[in-house]
């Protein structure tokens with residue numbers, strides 16, 4: 208049974224464990240800093256052009272979202288014209304039911320999968336398993352996570368939290384259960400690990416009759432779907448099987464083929480730090496004698512139209528899942544993806560997940576606070592999503608809800624103090640009188656602070672007091 | 686020029702030395718400083734934690750208190766960013782607050798911006814014979830876009846040796862209530878920042894935000910590192926005659 212994010216503890220609690228795990232922290236630090244460096248280099252070489260590309264990407268996405276109904280209908284028509292079938296799924300359950308039915312209709316009991324966030328979002332693998340269908344992940348990192356019965360920790364590199372030695376262990380322990388076993392003398396050399404995965408997967412590619420994918424983009428006017436990847440495993444799935452089922456979020460649309468130009472530059476540079484990704488596969492319906500002969504597109508809503516209704520929050524739907532915001536985020540770097548308890552981790556997860564699934568659970572409510580609001584995610588985002596703005600917007604919704612009475616009392620207290628200069632002065636005088644005699648460890652919520660940090664002494668005189676005295680002396684001196 | 690000082694609640698209460706340094710510095714440069722007594726807090730903590738209404742009240746108070754000022758100088762990049770970036774949004778489109786802030790906002794400056802852009806000085810005649818690293822706080826770096834202004838000011842200080850801080854652009858982990866709500870991550874971030882700073886061998890860590898300095902400084906102090914913190918105003922105000930950190 209695949210693992211699930213459901214029921215994981217809220218961020219602060221999960222983060223404590225992650226921060227304390229030095230091996231994971233080292234893996235994360237190394238990986239995020241390496242990719243940051245690569246991204247900086249390839250973005251830097253574009254100079255001023257990068258910002259122009261970025262606003263162009265933002266514009267195309269914003270325009271498409273504004274007219275999403277129109278482009279969705281256009282896409283449906285184009286796909287059908289090209290010989291594909293379009294299905295509409297309002298939520299995860301519906302999408303899973305559609306895919307399960309389609310696989311059953313082929314008479315097959317297994318599918319190969321191209322790495323896809325949409326199918327993770329709906330937990331398709333679990334649904335297929337419950338229906339007696341085995342889904343094989345073919346992306347290397349995704350395969351590692353699946354074999355290890357783990358959860359993905361990153362949008363692009365699901366196994367980012369694992370080191371080479373851990374991966375070797377997983378391969379040796381688990382590959383045989385799923386297919387071709389790992390060679391007994393397997394070392395943790397990256398080449399050897401990749402070769403073991405290649406041999407393991409090749410048999411699946413040649414055997415599989417059905418493939419399931421997502422898509423990075425769906426072109427409305429031609430009905431073309433696009434997948435960008437690094438390994439070529441996706442292309443095997445997209446070309447060899449007889450039936451291809453693509454589950455795609457409704458926000459993935461771009462109006463025309465030429466709009467891809469912009470994203471083909473933004474996405475690889477932001478995600479893997481490459482000028483161009485090694486494999487770009489595009490497919491348009493079916494072509495007799497070439498590639499899958501049955502093509503199904505499942506268009507997934509699953510909360511997206513609700514997000515569209517929120518004028519501040521909707522910008523999150525521009526996301527092209529490049530994961531640049533994860534790689535730059537100092538919080539993500541120290542906790543990894545699991546702490547977010549959500550399929551979409553990091554800064555984008557902190558704003559997307561609570562919007563897609565609402566904020567009824569404590570885990571969802573904690574997500575908008577899983578950021579120091581440093582702004583690095585906004586800076587790096589290739590489609591200029593103002594993540595800090597949305598975080599604050601969502602915090603407002605949390606703060607207006609029930610609970611956190613301590614915090615509300617604190618804020619009301621602050622309100623009274625800052626509502627008048629006199630009240631502030633009185634508090635300052637009282638604090639100044641206590642001065643350096645503050646306890647070294649504060650009680651309650653504030654204890655988090657004094658666990659690891661010393662508070663400054665409160666000076667005997669506030670600036671305000673000093674100023675007033677100085678003012679008086681000057682008056683008298685005149 | 687008559688300059689209105691927005692001292693900010695944190696500086697007023699916990700770091701009055703910074704405020705005194707700003708006054709000393711601006712007066713030394715030949716300007717008159719006033720301190721509108723009605724001021725309290727910019728509301729950043731409320732706003733960032735999700736308490737929009739109290740933040741909006743404080744924004745209105747700010748607009749009233751500073752409405753007539755020629756220039757408002759703030760020795761805190763994050764409070765300056767709050768006023769400039771978020772106040773207009775707080776009132777909503779076309780509100781009185783947003784109209785007022787459209788006029789007042791551009792006259793609100795972080796101290797280093799004011800010195801370099803408005804007064805057009807980088808050498809303020811300061812003397813500070815120490816090794817110093819500068820931590821560009823997130824609000825200074827990304828929200829206000831201070832760029833090299835603080836560095837130019839520091840490089841012009843006599844006796845000061847400016848060292849390079851590794852990972853300078855990374856957040857120190859303070860983040861207002863983040864440091865309480867996510868204490869473990871915040872502490873880990875602060876620890877790394879402190880480690881980088883201490884590793885340079887500098888005697889002082891300086892910044893344009895005392896909140897971040899309080900967090901990093903609290904970490905440095907707990908580790909008994911011996912490294913001290915100083916707001917950039919204190920370094921710029923320091924002269925041979927009035928030498929603050931002997």
Ligand code: SF4
Nearest residue numbers: 526527529530532588
């Ligand atoms: S929010 Fe922006 S930076 Fe983050 S994954 Fe999406 S597109 Fe990339």
